[in-house]
Amino acid sequence: EDKVVQSPLSLVVHEGDTVTLNCSYEVTNFRSLLWYKQEKKAPTFLFMLTSSGIEKKSGRLSSILDKKELFSILNITATQTGDSAIYLCALNFGNEKLTFGTGTRLTIIP
C-alpha cells in the first residue's frame, strides 16, 4: 500500500508563530504532490509540486518538494487564527487517484 505520512499529527501554536508541516512518503513513482487545507468540510487546494527543489509560494504559505529525501514541507509564517485547519498532502500517481496523507491538525491560539 502506498504510504503517505504527515507530521506532526497535531500542532498548537500562538498567533504570529511560524510552522513547518512535513509530508513523507515511501514511493518514487508519483507524478505530483499536492497540499490541501481542510477547515470544516471541503479541502481547498494550496499547492501542486512536481519538481524537486522548486519552492512554491502564496502569501504567507510556501512549499517545497525533496524527491531525493522523499518529503515535502509546508511553511506558514506569521500564523493567524484563520490558518487553523487540517492540512493534507496527497500524491498523484498519474492515474487520477489521489492518495492522501494522515493530515496535520493545526490550531492557532490568539
Place this chain on the structure above:
Amino acid sequence: DTEVTQTPKHLVMGMTNKKSLKCEQHMGHRAMYWYKQKAKKPPELMFVYSYEKLSINESVPSRFSPECPNSSLLNLHLHALQPEDSALYLCASSPAPAASYEQYFGPGTRLTVT
C-alpha cells in the same frame, strides 16, 4: 462559476432507504470523483469518472452506485447502506484526468445511516 456544489448538505437515512447524492460543477471539468471521509481520517477515493465514463472503482460495495448523466453532473445512488457507511462524502472535479491538474472539492454531504 468556480465551485463544486453538493446536495444535500446533510442526509439521515435508514438501512432500507434509497437515496441519492448529487454533485455539480460548471467549470468544464472532464474528470469527477467521489471520496468518502470518516472522522479524523483523510479522504478515500471511491470512484473516478473520466469524460463521463467510469474509469476507477476502488472496490466499493455495490450498495453505492455512481452515475454521470453528463459532464457537469455526478450522482451517487445509495441503497441498503450500513451504519458504518456514515461519513462525509466529498465530490471533486479536475480539468482533465491527469496528474498535472489539481482536484477541486465540494463541501460534502454528511451522511448518517441509522
